[in-house]
Amino acid sequence: MSKADKAGKVVVVGGGNAGFAAAIAAAEKGAKVVLLEKAPEPEYGGNSRYTAGLIRFGFDDKEQVRKFVPQVPQAQWDKIRINPYPVQKYIDDLKLKSKWKADPELIRWMAEDSYGVMEWFVEHNVQWTFLTYIPNAIETGFGDGIVLETVGGGPGIVEMERAEALRIGVEIRYQSTAYDLVTDDTGGVTGVKVRGPDGVSYVERGAVVLASGGFEANPEMRTRYLGPGWNVVKVRGVRYNTGDLLDPAIRVGAQSNGHWAGCHCTTIDPTSPDLGTLESSDKTNKISFNWGISVNAAGERFIDEGKDWNTKMYVSVGNAVSEQGGRAFQIFDAVGVEHLDQRYDPDAAFIGDTLEEIAAQAGIDPAGLAHTVEKFNAAVQDDKPFDPTVLDGRAAVGVSPVKTNWATRIEQPPFVCYEVVTGITFTFGGLRVDRNAQVLDQGNVPIRGLYAAGEMTGGFFYYQYPAGSGLMCGALTGRAAGWHAAAQG
Numbered sequence: 001m002s003k004a005d006k007a008g009k010v011v012v013v014g015g016g017n018a019g020f021a022a023a024i025a026a027a028e029k030g031a032k033v034v035l036l037e038k039a040p041e042p043e044y045g046g047n048s049r050y051t052a053g054l055i056r057f058g059f060d061d062k063e064q065v066r067k068f069v070p071q072v073p074q075a076q077w078d079k080i081r082i083n084p085y086p087v088q089k090y091i092d093d094l095k096l097k098s099k100w101k102a103d104p105e106l107i108r109w110m111a112e113d114s115y116g117v118m119e120w121f122v123e124h125n126v127q128w129t130f131l132t133y134i135p136n137a138i139e140t141g142f143g144d145g146i147v148l149e150t151v152g153g154g155p156g157i158v159e160m161e162r163a164e165a166l167r168i169g170v171e172i173r174y175q176s177t178a179y180d181l182v183t184d185d186t187g188g189v190t191g192v193k194v195r196g197p198d199g200v201s202y203v204e205r206g207a208v209v210l211a212s213g214g215f216e217a218n219p220e221m222r223t224r225y226l227g228p229g230w231n232v233v234k235v236r237g238v239r240y241n242t243g244d245l246l247d248p249a250i251r252v253g254a255q256s257n258g259h260w261a262g263c264h265c266t267t268i269d270p271t272s273p274d275l276g277t278l279e280s281s282d283k284t285n286k287i288s289f290n291w292g293i294s295v296n297a298a299g300e301r302f303i304d305e306g307k308d309w310n311t312k313m314y315v316s317v318g319n320a321v322s323e324q325g326g327r328a329f330q331i332f333d334a335v336g337v338e339h340l341d342q343r344y345d346p347d348a349a350f351i352g353d354t355l356e357e358i359a360a361q362a363g364i365d366p367a368g369l370a371h372t373v374e375k376f377n378a379a380v381q382d383d384k385p386f387d388p389t390v391l392d393g394r395a396a397v398g399v400s401p402v403k404t405n406w407a408t409r410i411e412q413p414p415f416v417c418y419e420v421v422t423g424i425t426f427t428f429g430g431l432r433v434d435r436n437a438q439v440l441d442q443g444n445v446p447i448r449g450l451y452a453a454g455e456m457t458g459g460f461f462y463y464q465y466p467a468g469s470g471l472m473c474g475a476l477t478g479r480a481a482g483w484h485a486a487a488q489g
Contacts, residue, residue, distance in 0.1 A: 009033065010485045011192055011204045013178040013245060014212035016046020016238075018454025018474035020161035022209040024124055025482025027168045033482075034204060035165065036176040036194060038212065038240045043278070044174060045158035046213055047237040047426055047455070048471065052282045053150035053157050054131055054311075056468030057114035058087040065147055068118055068128045080130075081141030087111045090145065093466045097312060101259070103459035109435050110460065110469070110476050117475050124164045127151040132342075141389055144309045146468050154282065157471070181208065181248045181450070188448035189252065192245075207449045207485040210439075211478055214427035214455040215243025216263060217275065225260045225429060229322060236268060236282070236423040239275040241455070249431055253441040254450065258458020260429030264465050265318035267420035269348060270327070283343055286420045287314040290406050291339040291388070292332035293376060296324040299359065299368025301376065306405035308391070311467035319463075322422040329362055329419055331355075331373075334412040339388055350417040355410075358417040375399050377409040426470070430458030437481035449488065451481035 010026040012019050015037030023035045037044050059065055062082040069077075090111035094102050121128075128148045150157040165172065175197035182191040182203055191205040215221035217239045222230040250256060272284040287310045294303055294317070303320050307313055321328045332340070350361040355373055359366035379399035386394050386408055396407035431439050431452045438446040454474035461469070 009206050010209065010482065011036065011206040012209045012211055012482070013192060014046060014210070014454070015039070015044045015158075015162075015172065016211065016213065016454065016474065017048035017157055017161065017471055018456075018478040019046065019209070019211035020158065020165050021475045021478030022211055022451070022453050022482035022485070023165045023170045024161065024168065025479045026209075026486040027165065027170050027482075029483055029486035031486035033170045034206070035170055035172045036178050036192070036204065037172060037174045038177045039174065039238070041174040043238070043240075044162070045155065045238070047241060048474065049154045049158050049278065050237045050276050050282060051154035051471065052131075053153040053471070054146055054468040055118070055148060055150070055471045056085075056090065056145050056466055057118050057472060058085055058090045058111050059115055060084050060086055064115070068122060068148060069130065072130075082147055083141065083143040085145035087114075090114065093145070093312065094460070094469065097464035097466055098462035101462040103257070105435070106459045110473060113476055114472050117472060117479065120479060121475065124161075126157060126160045126164070143390065144311055145466070146311050155278075177244065178204075178212070179244055179248075181245070181252055183252055186448070187253065189450040207451070207488050209437075209451040209453060209478070209481045209485050210245050210249065210431070210456045211453040211474075211481070212245055212456060213238070213241030214430065215246065216241055216424045216427050218242040222424070225427070226263060227261070229326070230263075230424065233265075233322070233326065234268065234272050234421060234423040235275045236266070236272070236284070236425045237276045241426070243427075246430070246456070249439065249450065249452075252450075253447060254439045255432040255442050255444070256429065256458060257432035258429045258460070259462040260427075260458070262428040262462055264315055264425040264428065264461070264470070265322070265422050266314045266425065267318055267321055267328070267330075268423035270419050270421045271348070272421075272423060284423070285343050286330060286418055287317070288340040288344060289317060289330050291336040292330055293372070293403075293410060295329050295331060295364065295369060295372060297327065297329075297364055299365045299370070299372050301372055301401060302328070304401045304404055306395075306403045306407060313464065314467070315464045318422045321420060326422050327419065329364055329417050331358070331369075331410060332416045333410045334414060335408060336410075337416050344418065348418065350419075351414050353413045353415070355415055358415050362417045362419055364417075373410050376403075377411060380407045380409050426455045428458065428461045430456050432459060433457050433477065435480065436484040437477045438484060451485050453477035453481045
């Protein structure tokens with residue numbers, strides 16, 4: 001069966017948050033939009049579907065958040081504490097977590113436009129609720145710039161976005177793999193080559209928005225860019241993000257950008273599947289390390305577990321675990337366990353009345369663990385009270401590494417141990433774009449007809465990642481790509 005070339009105004013490649021944002025934005029500008037999704041329909045949604053749906057945006061006061069959660073009763077709203085998260089703080093967090101390597105123009109764009117993106121989401125029927133994974137946050141308050149998540153989490157955001165896209169006339173084609181770009185004699189991009197569900201290839205014409213994710217599910221590209229140790233790492237997200245159009249884009253002149261040797265990763269349960277599933281999604285995450293200590297198989301600490309909120313350091317912790325052979329252990333006592341998020345299953349824990357018991361169960365060197373805990377407990381300072389709602393400055397000093405906040409002695413049985421491994425979520429390297437999300441060539445000149453969004457872009461993230469910035473980046477760049485592709489296509 002053969003197919004004739006298709007005539008389309010805007011062709012969006014990828015059906016996750018970034019792709020749907022691009023499709024909705026292009027359609028609202030009057031474009032004819034075709035969205036190509038590599039996955040079969042039951043698996044659509046990209047990495048977005050595997051997230052908790054957290055989003056980070058800038059705001060100056062609590063009342064600015066109110067319009068996003070109108071369903072909250074006023075009596076409850078009045079009791080909730082929400083600390084401001086100004087645009088400059090957002091920018092500073094992105095700078096700090098990238099070790100000042102993030103593109104200044106891109107991160108300023110994201111922070112400054114983030115509130116407007118939230119308003120745009122609401123206009124397009126995306127609904128929000130207070131985040132659920134931090135225990136008792138409704139009672140204790142929100143203080144890290146992470147306040148909201150989509151109703152229904154990751155599956156919820158793509159379900160709502162897909163419904164909106166269909167409502168305004170976007171055509172969605174599943175099991176349709178875009179594998180190459182089509183250019184004209186002047187070097188502009190005029191479409192993509194697509195392999196459809198019947199295995200037959202055709203050309204889809206139009207301005208192209210690349211929103212098909214990074215290369216985290218491609219072992220060859222992980223090994224090429226991240227290093228040999230990443231060849232067999234577990235993949236938390238979708239198996240379809242294999243970087244298919246990164247090399248073709250670079251071949252037509254696109255400029256690469258960002259941290260190609262870096263990625264978003266975190267600590268997950270060792271029983272997690274090798275490739276993410278819709279059943280596992282983000283449920284295997286283990287990031288409550290703030291409330292205990294983390295050790296390797298020798299029983300030695302290797303991170304400052306209280307350097308910052310877990311939402312701002314879990315990527316660096318995932319990388320640190322990969323440097324310990326990809327395996328580590330989180331140790332808590334009866335006090336610390338009270339602060340674990342709901343993704344910690346007690347049935348998966350090693351529990352004992354002594355440290356020796358949990359060490360024997362988990363395969364940790366018992367003498368090494370006992371020595372580490374003894375030194376750590378002696379280093380805990382009692383000059384400040386423990387307060388899990390703020391960076392409390394309660395430290396463990398005179399020990400290496402120090403623990404900067406939330407240092408409490410590991411002394412109240414039963415002791416609890418969770419084994420963790422590193423899982424990769426997405427890659428940081430991508431294509432250089434401008435504020436129109438248009439892909440730039442080696443001379444920083446926009447390539448006509450080519451746009452990129454979400455994980456296909458580079459320059460926003462290096463080394464670490466403030467939680468909730470990924471969904472914002474995808475929506476920001478997707479919206480811009482859709483708007484400007486519609487005007488050009």
